[in-house]
Amino acid sequence: MCSYIENVEMNKKPISLYIHFPWCEVKCPYCDFNSYVLKHKKIDVDDYIDRLLLELDERKKYYPQKDIQSVFFGGGTPSLMSASQISKVLERVTELFNPIDSFEVTIEMNPESVTDKLVKKLKSTLVNRISMGVQSFNDEHLKVLGRIHNSDKALKSLDIICESFDNVNIDVMYGLPNQSTKAAMKDLETALQFPVKHFSWYQLTLEPQTAFYKNIPKGIPKEDLIIDIETVGRQLIKNYAFNHYEISAYAKNKKECLHNLNYWQFGDYMGIGAGAHSKYSKGNAQFRSWNHKKPETYMDHDFRGWEPIENHELSFEYFLNRMRLKSPISKKEFEQATNLDHSQIVTKMSLLKQKGLMNDVAAGWEMTKLGHNFYNDVVCSFIKEDKK
Ligand SMILES: C[S@@+](CC[C@H](N)C(=O)[O-])C[C@H]1O[C@@H](n2cnc3c(N)ncnc32)[C@H](O)[C@@H]1O
Ligand code: SF4
Known part of the structure; x- marks a missing residue:
């Protein structure tokens, strides 16, 4: 028989909100995120945003919290949205919730969609954190990864972003086909020259349902090379005064990602958009819900209901x-x-x-x-x- 303690804290904590944008210019061969190629898109982005706002209003009923601590625009490539589309969403968010003092609003950006104009416009919204998906600064590796930016574009985009934003994260992957420890360290050193406060370093994983899984690229590093890259790399990142606080995440100046911390601490969160997940607590029970993954199905169907998370889970x-x-x-x-x-x-x-x-x-x-x-x-x- 399970015993319970009184839950007085959970649904008093400020909420976190995830907003999914499910389109990208191309589908990268290693990626199993819920993303689709933009040119096949059948939905108008403004209609998608209206649907997001409807879902936000609908799901809000389940969250008694007044305060909000973070918003995360993820994807896909949410930087394909315009600043005014992003503002429209944030405006409704702040009508429904009170942002706390350390309110964090992140948007994931791909180098190819970074322009001076977009970054300046984003700066005039509530967005205050940028997460840049660089993956590598090596053109050969970027090509193998199917990325449409090159190293030069990544460097220029980071210059533009760091000029306007103080709280920046860079995503880099390691364990790339034919990557040596030296090449992996060069990627790290290049990234860490920028005045970023957060750094995410992911080992490339071969996810089922991806092109890489079906057709494994040659030269994926063996385990001993991965261990070498990790050992040398973690020390290098530490030398740049970053604190390794999560499996793949490093922060300095107390700029841990508030939004992700909430997931990792098993807090309540609302996720809106195609394939997004939500969780809320009520009394001693917790409930979850996950949306239809395909954007067309998400648009045409009722929002998915809630199911209790069983005690054994x-x-x-x-x-x-x-x-x-x-x-x-x-x-x-x-x-x-x-x-x-x-x-x-x-x-x-x-x-x-x-x-x-x-x-x-x-x-x-x-x-x-x-x-x-x-x-x-x-x-x-x-x-x-x-x-x-
Ligand atoms: C939601 S994804 C994509 C963000 C953005 N669209 C991009 O690609 O730059 C967030 C991060 O997950 C990491 N990632 C995606 N697929 C991965 C994989 N198969 N193995 C390791 N890391 C992966 C990448 O570093 C990526 O930047
Ligand atoms: S890695 Fe990023 S850009 Fe590539 S398909 Fe996935 S979400 Fe889109």
């Missing part, structure tokens, strides 16, 4: 997110986020501690270095933890 889902973060996990935090009593995971934690994957700390637990290397195994051990 809660601890797994919590740790799946929370263990991405490097910081220790307190028992109180676990209980507030899941409404479960921590005694329910004591046996599982003991087993992980015996295997050297977790450690006890004063207020709770922390993952060991070994645990971080076996993140998937640690997290999966919580599946069906408290299934009755």
